[in-house]
Amino acid sequence: MPIHKELLRHATERPDKPAVVIDGLSLSYGELYRRASAIYRCIQTLPRSNHRSFDLPGVEKLVALSLGNHIGFAEYFVAATALPNACAVIDPMMPPDRIGRIIERLAPDVLVVDDDASPSAEIGRRLGIPVVVAGADPFDLTETKGELPDDAEGIFLIGFTSGTTAEPKAYYRSRQQWRRSLDRGRAVFEIEDAPSTMCPGALAHGLALYAMVEALDAGGTFHSVRKWDAAAVARILSREEIERLVAVPTHIAGISRAWAGEPALTSLRDVLTAGAKLDVNGVESMRRLFPGARIQEYYGASEIGFMTVSTLVGGKTDFPIDRVGQVYPGVEISIRDPDENDVGTDVPGTIFVRSDLIADGYLWGDDGQAFxxxxxxxxxxxxxxxxxxxxxxxxxRAGGMMISGGNNVYPAEVESALKSCPGVEDAVVFGLADAYYGQRIVAVVSGEATDAKMLADHCAGQLARFKIPRQFYHIASWPMTSSGKISRRQVEAAVISGDGLVLRLSA
Structure with missing residues (x-):
């Protein structure tokens, strides 16, 4: 990990300060560094796998973590990313067959799990991969000699992101990329004074993983929860007087509902969101819930990193709600046509980025359709x-465009219009095959709005006629992915199957 020098400094200067707190369990900076050093020495004694089918230049040991939000995640991640090691972070909530294919292709030198009876542990043993259970401490904590290697160049992280198929794509990143990003982020997000940070998302995903590393780099205390629970998160924000919240909009909406009727969370000075576009209703709800907070959002991608950042509330100039902001420092953005010609301003096209924060590439899964x-x-x-x-x-998103009646319609534009409608909490829009229109536009909404005519009339005031959904459905509770986003595939499948998850609305 590209922050080992900073971790050593924090452990030396503030050894008793909590570094990570998850569900009441705490790990201080001194403990984190000492335990990570012991784990690192243990990793170095392990034999290398001879089943790996790909080359990772400069990487001596590959460690796979399938831990979830375990209190031991940070110490194993720090050890696994110290030179010359690299770490692959696997979401234990993925289907077991998918985890199995990932682990088989990775052939890591060791697999770290949080439960000896978990599917990941069973898969590792079946494949002959050494399995370590976090908390069992298979290392000597009495040995205190030596420090973790200083930050250096080279690959340190393998992550997984969904693509045009159901199989995750494996991308890899270098220490230099994250070091540059962290250095710029300290100024952009004003975290030089090490605020306490809460991120309730899964550490196996980019948003929470980066938020943890960012907090540790700055010397702040990182808070999370083992399992998403909106009420529990709200209580922690209040009790611990958390200063900074990093979360996807659906998590923030859940916190707002769970904390309804309670005093505003006035300790929050910053709220940062990503993963989905904020809407007017969401921002207003956040103003009430976090009255003293600056509200920011960023737009980025696992493979590209930060692209833009915007301040919607509390900045010198509040950005327009329908924009995702201006370019992140060190990034250039252009909009291009199918022949990759720059189309200039106010003309839609494909977003291209020049940046020194871009991932090195894929180990596998490069379908040529996305990154x-x-x-x-x-x-x-x-x-x-x-x-x-x-x-x-x-x-x-690429491939998300609908063609209805010969007209191009983008779901995000229709969803934005619906989310500004009174009584709508969230919305998902997609196209279904239609003999007359080619695709008919379908909208699924949550919240108190349950009248199709009212929803259509609201859209008519903001959208061209051909963009107004032909069918409206209501959903009481959204199916979610492990990263805290709405599972659009499940919502669409529910509409098609009529399985009762959604209710057709009438005018």
Whole structure:
């Protein structure tokens, strides 16, 4: 991990300060560094796997973590990313067959799990991979000699992201990329004074993993929970007087509902969101819940890193709600046509990025349909447009465009209109095959709004006629992915199957 020098400094200067707190269990900076050093020495004694089918230049030991939000995650991650090691972070909530294919292809030198009876542990043993259970401490904590190697160049992280198929794609990153990002982020997000940070998301995903590393780099205390529980998170925010919250909008909406009727959370000075676009209703709800907080959001991708950042509330100038902000320091953005020509301002096209924060590439799964690097820069295929002030508007994900009645319609635009409707908490829009229109636009909403005509009339005031959904459905509770985002595939499947998860709305 690219913060070992900072960890040593924090452990030396403030050894008793809590570094990580999860469900009441705490690990101080001194304990974190000492335990990570012991784990590192243990890792170095392990034999290397001879089953790996790919080359990781400069990597001596590959450690796979399938831990979930375990209190031991930080110490194993620190040890596993110290030179010359690299770490692969696997979500234990994925289907076991998918975990099995990942572990088999990785062939790590050791697999760290949180439960000896978990599917990941059973898969590792079946494949002949050494399995370590976090908390069992298979290392000598009495041995205190030596320090973790200083930060250096080279691959340190393998992550997984969904692509155009159901199989996760494996990308890898270097220490230099994250070091540059962390250095810039300290100033952008104003965390030089090490605020306490809460991120309730899964550490196996980029948002929470980066938030943890960012907090440890700055010397702050990182808080999380083993399992997502909106009420529990709200209580922690209040009791611990957390200063900074990093979360996806759906998690923040859950906190708001769970804390309804309770005093505002006035300790929060910053709230940072990503993963989905904030809407007007969401921002207003956050103003009430966190009255003293600056509200920011960023737009990025696992393979590309930060692209833009915006301040919606509490900045010198509040950014427009329909934009995702201006470019992150060190990043250049252009909008290009299918031939990769720059289309200029106020014209939609594919978002391309030039940056020194871009991932090195894929170990596997490069389908050529999303992340790619060309002479024009790097792209994950997202569509957007820039205005004359350099503000970016994201139109939609690659492949998400619907063609209805011969017209191009982007789900994000329709969802944004619906989320501004009174009584709508969230919305998902997609197209279904239709003999007449080609695709008919379908919307699923949550909240108190249950009248299709009212929803259609609201859309009519903001959208062209051909963009108004033909069918409306209501959902009481969204199916979620392990990263805290709405599972759009499950919502669409529920509409198609009529399995009772959604209710058709009438005018």
């Amino acid at each position: 790619r690097v060309t002479k024009a820069g790097a792209t994950v295929g997202d569509l957007g447009e820039l205005d004359e002030n350099g503000m970016l508007r994201v139109i939609g």
